[in-house]
Amino acid sequence: MAAHKYSISALPLPPASHQLIKNLTPDAQTPSVAAFRNEVLPKNPSLQRRARIIAPQSHFSFVSPFPSPFPYDIRPPHEEEENDDNVNKAAVIEQWLAAREAVHPKPEAGSTGGLKMYEPQVRNERRELLGVSETGLRDCYPQLDVGDAFAVVGTPSLAVDAQEEAREPAGEDVITTRQELIDVLAGHAVLGNEDFAPWSMRYSGHQFGSWAGQLGDGRAISIHAVPHPNDPETTYEMQLKGAGRTPFSRSADGLAVVRSSIREYLASEAMQALGIATTRSLSLVSVPSIPVQRERIERACILTRMAPSFIRIGNFEALNPPMGNMMFFGGGQQRTDWEALRILGEWVQKRVLRLGVADGEAWGEELVFESARRNARMVAGWQAYGFMHGVINTDNVSILGLTIDYGPYAFMDVYDSAHICNHTDDGGRYAYKFQPNMIIYALRSLLNSLAPLIGAEKKLGGKAVSSGWAADASDEQIKKWKASGLELQSGLERVMQEECATEYGKLMRKRLGLRRTDPSDEATLTHSLLALMEDHGFDFHLTFRALCDFTTELAPPSEGESSSELTAFIDSRLLPLTPEPERLDRTSAQRDWAAWLAKYAARVRGEGTEWAGADRAAAMRSANPRFVLRQWVLEELIQRVEADEVNGRRALAKAMQMCCSPFQRWGAEGEERELNAEEAEERRFCGMGPRRMLGFQCSCSS
Known part of the structure; x- marks a missing residue:
């Protein structure tokens, strides 16, 4: 833990060598912090808000947060000029935007040597803190002082009638620190100085298998980068999602809503608790006066998320x-820029993946393979814990192998290997069982982009390409380099598949309470268990949790035999784990369970008698969540917050606690006694929920 706490404006920046904006190439329209601050913001701010194709060599554009209803309602300053054709409408737009930019320094902020805080004079929307992630803060920004933010959120509670604990009045300094935090994380105030400004990244991608051209951070703006106090080599970016338009927004508003923000806020920390690589959550701030048009009019909400890097494939x-300059839907794509590719790759291998490649040595091949290994472990975690991303487009696949961009995601209810959680995925491209294949597709795209550089490095005998490496290369030479680089494809796919299989096997053995590796486990135990669940319609997570209480004494020593104790366990603990008991063929299910449990018991006995009892049960409870962030839980929490922010955020805080400690015995699990109101709600939140919500599908706007 950091010895010293800083307000958000006083957080120290990393050295220049660790800052993305000092090592990658900015948009030609915002070529430097000075030009951005002194020319764009006061004179031509529409450059930040106007969708455009930026220069081929550019990796990012400087952009400041600007949460505001869109389309902007811009009118001349005098009513009589509204229909005057002589009015310079372009100038009116620039003046209107400039008046609302956060360009006015707040004198008291950043006085300890940190960044300055800039505020707008015209915009001043109400900003309500909905949540702060204790685990995200602890892991990523332990040095950040949040003032009395947790007290403002309130005592975590699911019980509707639970009394709020009285709060001690906070001191003025504590309140100021908290308000400064909210102002920045709401996109109202902007941190910066003459050498630092927020930015949004340029990227492209394949969406549902089709090339989509330039995409980019259309509603994400990175506002800070801070070295971790316990590991200065690791820098965490702080990014606002939903803070307004950027040059990459296309026709969208750049905003996010309460619904989608809650979903990502909770899921990021839930995934972290399950041990699956992910971006992290810091806060949720509602801006209720800003209307946002989705399927209906909703309230704006800004999520602050964190990661060592948000760079994607x-x-x-x-x-x-x-295929050159393809166009897609009225968007566009710049020509190839080989030097920009080299610059990005060198930054990623050195500062993001931290490959440890010696200066001057080839890095392209190792970058691709390391990203493959990380993404393989990530998707293995998805499969082992029944997580479905919903939109595994190549622009949604992290170079670091982090789960990123939570949209129409879902955790499995009744096990269905073909489940599609995104109702806009008509063809089932991103169905649960296809997720590893979609990661392979993304990795092929990464290799395809870097193949000419990798081929050139092979030609150089394992040395790194240098500045201007392809400037004089003919098209024929580029094709030869690319063909040479693409020779890695089969090896890349093999590494990904092997790493994924190894990690998946490890996780499933952990879920089943098995310590040693047995190559036959997947066929004899894992696959047959999943098939049993799918055939009979059993809940995925509740089944694993129930198996924590299975003991080998319940099963006869010989396969094919049964016992009254085993039958009782199946009837009381396993058969109820279907949401549709009236459709269950009990005789068939009992027979299948008895056969599988006999094999499982034999395998557990092989682990040693000392492992067959309480130790194994405890290990399994630490690997099989009691609480799962199901769709019905999310929908109920969203409705609570939308109906009543004060009490809703207390429920949100409790749900976050449960997400971060999913293995805890919430709701007095296993205890047969009268529960208090809070325990009863915890127990309900750990259940299957309403039948109508099982397998609930979301849209991409989620």
Whole structure:
């Protein structure tokens, strides 16, 4: 834990060598912090808000947060000028935007040597803190002082009538620190100085298998980068999602809503608790006066998320797109820029993946393979814990192998290997069982982008390409380099598949309470268990949790035999784990369970008699969540917050606690006694929920 706490404006920046904006190439329209702050913001702010194709060599654009209803309602300053054709409408737009930019320094902020805080004079929407993630704060920004933010959120509670604990009045300094935090995380105030400004990244990608051209951070703006106090080599970016339009927004508003923000806020920390690589959550701030049009009019909400890097495979695709200058839906794509590709790759291998490659040595091949290994472990975690992403487009696949961009995601209810959680995925491209294949597809796209560079490094005998490496290369030479680089494809796929299988096997053995590796486990235990669940319609997570209480004494020593104790366990603990008991063929299910449990008991006995009892049960409870962030839980929490922010955020805080400690025995699990109101709600939140919500599908706007 950091010894010293800083307000958000006083957080120290990393050295220049660790800052993305000092090592990658900015948009030609915002070529430097000075030009951005002194020219764009006061004179031509529409450059930040106007969708455009930025220069081929550019990796990012400087952009400041600007949460505001869109389309903007811009009118001349005098009513009589509204229909006057002589009015310079372009100038009116620039003046209107400039008046609302956060360009006015707040004198008291950043006085300890940190960044300055800039505020707008015209915009001043109400900003309500909905949540702060204790685990995200602890892991990523332990040095950040949040003032009395947790007290403002309130005592975590699911019980509707639970009394709020009285709060001690906070001191003025504590309140100021908290308000400064909210102002920045709401996109109202902006941190910066003459050498630092927020930014949004340019990337492209394949969406549902089709090339989509330039995409980019259309509603994400990175506002800070801070070295971790316990590991200065690791820098965490702080990014606002839903803070307004950027040059990459296309026709969208750049905003997010309460619904989608809650979903990502909770899921990021839930995935972290399950041990699956992910971006992290810091806060939720509602801006209720800003209307946002989705399927209905909703309230704006801004999520602050954190990661060592938000760079995706699509960042590489933007610099060497497939098939030349393709166009998609009225968007566009720049020409290939080989030098920009080299610059990005060197930054990623050195500062993001931290490959440890010696200066001057080839890095392209290792970058691709390391990203493959990380993404393989990530998707293995998805499969082992029944997580479905919903939109595994190449622009949604992290170079670091982090789960990123939570949209229409879902955790499995009744096990269905073909389940599609995204109702806009008509063809089932991103169905649960196809997720590893979709990661392979993304990795092929990464290799395709870097193949010419990898081929050039092979030609150089394992040395890194240098500045201007492809400037004089002919098209024929580029094709030869690319063909040489693409020779890695089969090896890349093999590494991904092997890493994924190894990690998946490890996780499933952990879920089943097995310590030693047995190559036959997947066929004899894992696959047959999943098939049993699917055939009879059993709940995925509740089944694993129930198996924590199975003991080998319940099963006869010989396969094919049964016992009254085993039958009782099946009847009381396993058969109820279907949401549709009236459709269950009990005789068939009992027979299948008895056969599988006999094999399982034999395998557990092989682990040693000392492992067959309480130790194994405890290990299994630490690997099989009691609480799962199901769709019905999310929908109920969203409705609570939308109906009553004060009490809703207390429920949200309790749900976050449960997400971060999913293995805890919530709701007095296993205890047969009268529960208090809070325990009863915890127990309900750990159940299957309403039948109508099982397998609930979301849209991409989620």
